[in-house]
Amino acid sequence: MREDFVLINVRPNGEAAKDVVVRDGRFADIVAHGSRAFDGMRVVDGEGLLLLPGLVDAHTHLDKTLLGMPWYRNDVGPELIDLIENERRMKRALGIDPQRQSAAQIERSVANGTTHIRTHVDIDTEYGLAGLEGVLASRERYRDIVDIEIVAFPQSGMLIRPGTVELMDRAMREGADVVGGLDPSGVDRDPKGHLDTVFALAERYGKPVDIHLHEPDSLGAFAIELIVERTKALGMANRVTVSHGFCLGMLADKPLARLGGMMAEAGVHLMTKGGAASPRPPVLDLTEMGVNIASGCDGVRDTWQPFGNADMLDRAAIVSQRNDFINDVHIELALRLCTYGGATMMAIDGYGLSAGCDASFVLVSAETPADAVASRPVRRTVYRKGVPVARDGALVAA
Amino acid sequence: MREDFVLINVRPNGEAAKDVVVRDGRFADIVAHGSRAFDGMRVVDGEGLLLLPGLVDAHTHLDKTLLGMPWYRNDVGPELIDLIENERRMKRALGIDPQRQSAAQIERSVANGTTHIRTHVDIDTEYGLAGLEGVLASRERYRDIVDIEIVAFPQSGMLIRPGTVELMDRAMREGADVVGGLDPSGVDRDPKGHLDTVFALAERYGKPVDIHLHEPDSLGAFAIELIVERTKALGMANRVTVSHGFCLGMLADKPLARLGGMMAEAGVHLMTKGGAASPRPPVLDLTEMGVNIASGCDGVRDTWQPFGNADMLDRAAIVSQRNDFINDVHIELALRLCTYGGATMMAIDGYGLSAGCDASFVLVSAETPADAVASRPVRRTVYRKGVPVARDGALVAA
Numbered sequence: 112m113r114e115d116f117v118l119i120n121v122r123p124n125g126e127a128a129k130d131v132v133v134r135d136g137r138f139a140d141i142v143a144h145g146s147r148a149f150d151g152m153r154v155v156d157g158e159g160l161l162l163l164p165g166l167v168d169a170h171t172h173l174d175k176t177l178l179g180m181p182w183y184r185n186d187v188g189p190e191l192i193d194l195i196e197n198e199r200r201m202k203r204a205l206g207i208d209p210q211r212q213s214a215a216q217i218e219r220s221v222a223n224g225t226t227h228i229r230t231h232v233d234i235d236t237e238y239g240l241a242g243l244e245g246v247l248a249s250r251e252r253y254r255d256i257v258d259i260e261i262v263a264f265p266q267s268g269m270l271i272r273p274g275t276v277e278l279m280d281r282a283m284r285e286g287a288d289v290v291g292g293l294d295p296s297g298v299d300r301d302p303k304g305h306l307d308t309v310f311a312l313a314e315r316y317g318k319p320v321d322i323h324l325h326e327p328d329s330l331g332a333f334a335i336e337l338i339v340e341r342t343k344a345l346g347m348a349n350r351v352t353v354s355h356g357f358c359l360g361m362l363a364d365k366p367l368a369r370l371g372g373m374m375a376e377a378g379v380h381l382m383t384k385g386g387a388a389s390p391r392p393p394v395l396d397l398t399e400m401g402v403n404i405a406s407g408c409d410g411v412r413d414t415w416q417p418f419g420n421a422d423m424l425d426r427a428a429i430v431s432q433r434n435d436f437i438n439d440v441h442i443e444l445a446l447r448l449c450t451y452g453g454a455t456m457m458a459i460d461g462y463g464l465s466a467g468c469d470a471s472f473v474l475v476s477a478e479t480p481a482d483a484v485a486s487r488p489v490r491r492t493v494y495r496k497g498v499p500v501a502r503d504g505a506l507v508a509a
Numbered sequence: 510m511r512e513d514f515v516l517i518n519v520r521p522n523g524e525a526a527k528d529v530v531v532r533d534g535r536f537a538d539i540v541a542h543g544s545r546a547f548d549g550m551r552v553v554d555g556e557g558l559l560l561l562p563g564l565v566d567a568h569t570h571l572d573k574t575l576l577g578m579p580w581y582r583n584d585v586g587p588e589l590i591d592l593i594e595n596e597r598r599m600k601r602a603l604g605i606d607p608q609r610q611s612a613a614q615i616e617r618s619v620a621n622g623t624t625h626i627r628t629h630v631d632i633d634t635e636y637g638l639a640g641l642e643g644v645l646a647s648r649e650r651y652r653d654i655v656d657i658e659i660v661a662f663p664q665s666g667m668l669i670r671p672g673t674v675e676l677m678d679r680a681m682r683e684g685a686d687v688v689g690g691l692d693p694s695g696v697d698r699d700p701k702g703h704l705d706t707v708f709a710l711a712e713r714y715g716k717p718v719d720i721h722l723h724e725p726d727s728l729g730a731f732a733i734e735l736i737v738e739r740t741k742a743l744g745m746a747n748r749v750t751v752s753h754g755f756c757l758g759m760l761a762d763k764p765l766a767r768l769g770g771m772m773a774e775a776g777v778h779l780m781t782k783g784g785a786a787s788p789r790p791p792v793l794d795l796t797e798m799g800v801n802i803a804s805g806c807d808g809v810r811d812t813w814q815p816f817g818n819a820d821m822l823d824r825a826a827i828v829s830q831r832n833d834f835i836n837d838v839h840i841e842l843a844l845r846l847c848t849y850g851g852a853t854m855m856a857i858d859g860y861g862l863s864a865g866c867d868a869s870f871v872l873v874s875a876e877t878p879a880d881a882v883a884s885r886p887v888r889r890t891v892y893r894k895g896v897p898v899a900r901d902g903a904l905v906a907a
Contacts, residue, residue: 185835387783388831418830438585440584
């Protein structure tokens with residue numbers, strides 16, 4: 112039901128009020144509010160609301176959220192491997208259905224203003240491609256309201272679990288968009304072997320790479336060096352992401368500058384969620400070094416931890432607070448991770464608020480972009496390619 | 510308009526459903542749901558909601574929130590002194606009225622389920638007692654819906670600003686309940702002098718002490734030692750609080766255990782807000798050492814930083830995440846800081862959910878206490894001493 116219209120009196124990224132012509136699902140023209148007549152066009156009153164580009168959740172796990180399920184009382188142990196093994200058990204014990212659960216999170220996400228999602232989906236020898244199949248079904252179901260990119264993610268390890276590489280290969284053939292990886296040393300015990308396999312899959316299918324890297328200080332830094340080397344050797348600039356990169360929050364200034372410089376030069380993106388208890392890759396420093404940074408909700412109420420609401424404005428607040436951002440320009444940077452940074456990482460075509468871009472956006476009841484992050488008002492209206500998809504926390508009926 | 514009633518089908522702290530008799534503003538009787546008839550009593554249906562004791566915000570700054578004011582675009586410098594001086598300037602430039610602003614935050618707080626607040630109020634030579642007077646007026650206005658305790662707080666320094674001690678003294682005579690202090694070395698440059706003055710005021714007026722301590726590692730630890738010494742010498746066990754105590758998040762295990770043991774033995778409370786970018790006093794370790802810990806919202810949208818919503822369930826989530834609490838028992842501990850921990854620190858009479866306690870409580874639409882923290886549902890009903898004061902985010906009309 113796409114219809115051309117003019118959205119009057121909105122403030123793009125907090126600028127002075129504008130009138131925005133939307134034609135064929137794109138921004139056709141953006142002019143000062145009231146400066147032109149729009150005879151015969153349908154007019155939508157933006158009431159002075161803040162206009163932001165659609166929010167980008169560049170890292171989440173749609174296949175295993177517990178959203179909408181009964182409360183899960185957690186008593187998991189403290190190590191990474193405890194969390195991984197507990198989750199694998201609980202998938203069956205709790206009956207976590209990837210299709211149903213991804214649908215629950217997608218609806219929440221879109222209602223919060225997210226128009227683009229990159230989700231990791233577990234691939235392992237116990238559940239095979241069940242996660243992928245469920246999320247593919249949800250992607251199809253919601254294709255008119257949100258864009259979803261799927262990473263084949265070897266959550267339980269790859270080389271240490273024979274049969275996983277073959278499953279990853281099948282996942283790429285069956286619809287995954289990105290090759291995932293996980294702690295090449297810490298989990299797979301073979302950094303060269305792990306990364307060679309990941310990048311070989313990427314080369315075979317011509318797809319990007321996104322690697323979960325929780326490894327600390329020098330061990331993590333070594334993994335990033337190996338990732339940078341492969342990115343350059345394979346000409347994969349801007350198609351490789353290090354997710355989390357906790358090590359970047361544990362290095363002294365000099366090795367950090369060296370590594371940040373290498374990432375920027377090679378075109379390796381960073382995804383940080385700004386977790387309150389994990390080491391903090393310094394967003395401002397790395398941005399100044401030229402690294403493109405995205406952010407994501409990561410796990411939303413799952414067996415790892417019960418927090419999260421699939422709201423990327425909330426995420427911008429978390430990134431701000433973790434980075435001690437109190438000035439508006441810094442909070443705007445944190446928001447940028449959740450918009451343009453994610454769009455750059457995912458190479459989203461036609462992203463933004465300029466003429467020619469897709470009219471995928473969110474209207475927020477806030478004075479400024481930083482206010483939107485600090486207040487996270489419930490009142491939001493979300494459009495995708497010129498069509499309203501959510502309003503005040505609920506999807507617009509199809 | 511206090512009326513006796515029975516609140517049926519509620520789950521105290523997540524236990525099995527109970528019926529709760531409220532008489533003369535107190536819990537008179539608590540029995541298994543449906544186990545008794547209540548002939549002739551007014552019945553209020555609790556619909557299986559979670560029953561928590563009223564939330565306790567044990568550390569905030571009611572006098573200087575910007576809630577409800579136009580967005581303040583912040584470009585303050587990075588040092589503590591920048592923040593203090595910027596705020597002193599902005600109070601006048603922005604017209605921050607302590608009475609109006611405290612009212613705005615109080616209403617938000619109560620709507621969120623807070624029944625007890627300890628607020629620090631700036632005392633300095635530029636604004637004198639204006640902050641105290643404004644908050645005293647609000648305290649009087651809202652006396653029927655919330656209990657407020659006021660700390661006379663020398664935000665701009667005490668010994669370094671001649672005339673401040675005299676103002677602190679006047680503040681204690683004019684209605685402040687607690688003597689505040691601030692970074693004895695870092696700001697006042699004289700730890701012995703600062704603490705002697707603070708404790709002398711406390712002795713003179715027979716009031717508790719609450720000291721903001723941002724000082725790092727050994728410097729902060731030294732201040733805590735001095736505070737412990739004075740607490741013991743003056744017989745002030747359980748009447749002294751170290752607020753923030755960042756140093757406790759920066760010590761190695763051994764000095765931490767030593768200092769925690771000293772605090773527990775002397776009865777010195779800790780208030781931690783679990784700030785994402787500040788060093789983290791380890792809540793679990795310190796609890797196990799026997800330290801009583803409270804929490805608070807601290808500044809809510811002020812010139813220091815724009816975040817915060819005066820919600821102590823939000824605060825419990827922040828404390829949980831900062832402490833990497835993912836198990837239910839740990840999240841329940843974080844919530845305990847925001848309930849019983851604060852009540853112990855403030856020595857609130859009749860606090861809790863047992864028979865005989867004040868019927869000051871909040872009903873939350875959540876399955877378990879940890880769910881309340883993870884989900885922070887908007888649907889809440891708040892009672893103070895048996896009288897409903899807020900519902901679904903708004904005050905009940907008087």
